[in-house]
Amino acid sequence: MKVLVPVKRVLDYNVKVRVKADGSGVDLANAKMGMNPFDEIAVEEAVRLKEAGVVSEVVAVSCGVAASAEVLRTALAIGADRGILVQSDADLQPLAVARLLKAVCDREGPALVICGKQAIDDDANQTGQMLAALLGWSQATFASKVTIADGQATVVREVDGGLETLAVRLPAVITTDLRLNEPRYATLPNIMKAKKKPLDTLDPAGLGVDVSPRLVTLKVVEPAKRSAGIVVSDVAQLVEKLKNEVKVI
Amino acid sequence: MxxxxxxxxxxxxxxxxxxxxxxxxxxxxxxxxxxxxxxxxxxxxxxxxxxxxxxxxxxxxxxxxxxxxxxxxxxxxxxxxxxxxxxxxxxxxxxxxxxxxxxxxxxxxxxxxxxxxxxxxxxxxxxxxxxxxxxxxxxxxxxxxxxxxxxxxxxxxxxxxxxxxxIAAGPELGLCKLVDRELTRSERPELGAAKIIVSGGRGLGSGDNYRRVLEPLADKLGAALGASRAAVDAGFVPNDFQVGQTGKIVAPQLYLAVGISGAIQHLAGMKDSKVIVAINKDPDAPIFQVADYGLVADLFEAAPALTQAI
Missing domain, CATH: 3.40.50.620 (HUPs)
Structure with a gap:
């Protein structure tokens, strides 16, 4: 069974976000970039399934600029077998990415796609669900536990009120939540090995996919800053403020 | 249309x-x-x-x-x-x-x-x-x-x-089946709709401490209980307590952050609250940068004292 894992290159989660002065977007020039953390969890899960003998091949796919090859190398260092870069300088929105991934799935024929539930840059939380729709597959989003057996995936999902367990028929799309696993650190020997693993480059035109954006970003601004308040000296003063100043208790 | x-x-x-x-x-x-x-x-x-x-x-x-x-x-x-x-x-x-x-x-x-x-x-x-x-x-x-x-x-x-x-129903696609649903049962208000939220973080140290220190306070305030990712990952409370970028987004009248340092991912989930109170022993914790009222104190003393005083 083959698993496809989409991975996205995003601003590193530790880097402070700076909005460009002209309001056109977030400043990514010279900023540290890395793999979307939810996608790392997805790669880790796929590699664990391979180590458990459930999966035969893990293919990592990234859609984006040429530098996205770096996050594919990271996926290969974690243990993916090969990488596919769908290279484009366009503003790739979730629907466009889902359509590209659908085209890659049509070529590769995986039985399972494991995606991060959202990317920490646009916070859209759409691509996995959209891909499942385009493929006509079942979906199990926000997974905190995955078991594969007998042509179906049993997935524990994190939902608003607690947890729910779904049995989904394969092929399926699973999206990862935070507690699915803790991704391993890539070791130096594995990073070296990853450099030799195959990495193919495709482009949207070659896949026959129109990636034109459907949403036009008019402006990006910083949200109103919440100013720091005061430090109270003790509990009594805190209670006094909450009761008499802001009257919330 | x-x-x-x-x-x-x-x-x-x-x-x-x-x-x-x-x-x-x-x-x-x-x-x-x-x-x-x-x-x-x-x-x-x-x-x-x-x-x-x-x-x-x-x-x-x-x-x-x-x-x-x-x-x-x-x-x-x-x-x-x-x-x-x-x-x-x-x-x-x-x-x-x-x-x-x-x-x-x-x-x-x-x-x-x-x-x-x-x-x-x-x-x-x-x-x-x-x-x-x-x-x-x-x-x-x-x-x-x-x-x-x-x-x-x-x-x-x-x-x-x-x-x-x-209206007429659509097809049963038969792609997926619900096996089990374990919903947290609580007499407290729903996190997303609560007027007051008492939220705990890593500083509480354990699930027992979380319950011992925060439940009486929440009871007294009629508040919902929340948590930071650290507290959920450490197993203090279930996943549906998590407030943050990838958890629940809340905006209550009063958000009481106890033992929460205030990672940006957590702030993303609660910074639109009307009044934010932070209790933390580390005066440099980032939570104090968004708190209306900060109390630099040992939460194990301050939280019970607060419960007493209100």
């Missing part, structure tokens, strides 16, 4: 998130139709018909919608969507699961987590964990919007009832 809103419910009662989503729909133009799809959900349909601004309820009662799986529901909504200018859901776990599937079936984009409506095609949404706000214009004929419920007022009763129209 009319607006289609997909109600969230458990076949018996309507979820509060739907009321805020309806509040967002009031900022758009056109009749508001609400889809109530479920099994044995007639009472929910009748309740929705009483809400202010609702012009029609579409009731779809069939066994394949009992558990509200995205696959069957998306097929149903896809069939309806063509007649509408906007399709709205709350940006809850259910809405996030469902709406992208519908949008993709219609080959259109979705705008996630809408916090502002500038016009019928232009919306404001947070990106980068709320560190930036993007204004985006959708060029697709149908706008698929998931609504951040804390950004819109909830809507009350109308005084008159809208028509309830029963």
């Amino acid at each position: 009319a607006i289609l809103l997909i109600a969230e419910h458990d076949n018996q009662t309507l979820k509060a998130a739907t009321l805020n989503t309806l509040g967002a729909a009031h900022h758009l133009e056109g009749e508001i139709h609400v889809l109530v799809a479920g099994a044995g959900c007639t009472a929910v349909g009748q309740a929705v018909a009483q809400l202010s601004g609702v012009t029609k309820v579409l009731l779809c009662d069939a066994p394949q919608y009992a558990e509200r799986g995205a696959e069957n529901l998306a097929e149903l909504v896809r069939g309806l969507a063509a007649g509408y200018s906007h399709v709205l859901v709350p940006a809850s776990a259910e809405g996030k699961n469902l709406l992208p599937r519908v949008a993709a079936l219609c080959d259109m984009a979705q705008v996630s987590d809408v916090v502002g409506i500038e016009s019928t095609d232009t919306f404001v949404r947070p990106i980068y964990a709320g560190n930036a706000l993007a204004t985006v214009k959708s060029i697709d004929p149908i706008k698929f919007l998931s609504i951040r419920t804390t950004a819109f007022e909830s809507v009350g009763l109308a005084g008159t009832a809208a028509a309830v129209e029963t």
Whole structure:
């Protein structure tokens, strides 16, 4: 069974976000970039399934600029077998990415796609669900536990009120939540090995996919800053403020 | 053109998130139709018909919608969507699961987590964990919007009832089956709708401490209980307590952060609260940069003292 894992290159989660002065977007020039953390969890899960003998091949796919090859190398260092870069300088929105991934799935024929539930840059939380729709597959989003057996995936999902367990028929799309696993650190020997693993480059035109954006970003601004308040000296003063100043208790 | 809103419910009662989503729909133009799809959900349909601004309820009662799986529901909504200018859901776990599937079936984009409506095609949404706000214009004929419920007022009763129209069910696709649902049972208010939230972090040290220190305080305040990711990852409390970028987004009147350092991912989930109080022994904790009132103290002394004093 083959698993496809989409991975996205995003601003590193530790880097402070700076909005460009002209309001056109977030400043990514010279900023540290890395793999979307939810996608790392997805790669880790796929590699664990391979180590458990459930999966035969893990293919990592990234859609984006040429530098996205770096996050594919990271996926290969974690243990993916090969990488596919769908290279484009366009503003790739979730629907466009889902359509590209659908085209890659049509070529590769995986039985399972494991995606991060959202990317920490646009916070859209759409691509996995959209891909499942385009493929006509079942979906199990926000997974905190995955078991594969007998042509179906049993997935524990994190939902608003607690947890729910779904049995989904394969092929399926699973999206990862935070507690699915803790991704391993890539070791130096594995990073070296990853450099030799195959990495193919495709482009949207070659896949026959129109990636034109459907949403036009008019402006990006910083949200109103919440100013720091005061430090109270003790509990009594805190209670006094909450009761008499802001009257919330 | 009319607006289609997909109600969230458990076949018996309507979820509060739907009321805020309806509040967002009031900022758009056109009749508001609400889809109530479920099994044995007639009472929910009748309740929705009483809400202010609702012009029609579409009731779809069939066994394949009992558990509200995205696959069957998306097929149903896809069939309806063509007649509408906007399709709205709350940006809850259910809405996030469902709406992208519908949008993709219609080959259109979705705008996630809408916090502002500038016009019928232009919306404001947070990106980068709320560190930036993007204004985006959708060029697709149908706008698929998931609504951040804390950004819109909830809507009350109308005084008159809208028509309830029963519609035909879509196919049972048989792609997926619910095996089990373990929902946290609590007498406390729902996290998303609570006026006061008492939230705990890593500083509490254990699940026992979390319960011993925070439950009496929450009881006294009639508050909901929340937590940081660190507290959930450490197993102090279940996942549905998590407040943050990828957990629940809350905006109560009072948010009491106890032993929470204030990672940006956590701040993303609570910084729109009206009043924020932080209790932490580390004076440099980032939570103090957003707190209206900070108390630098040992939480194991300060929190029980606070419980006593109120």
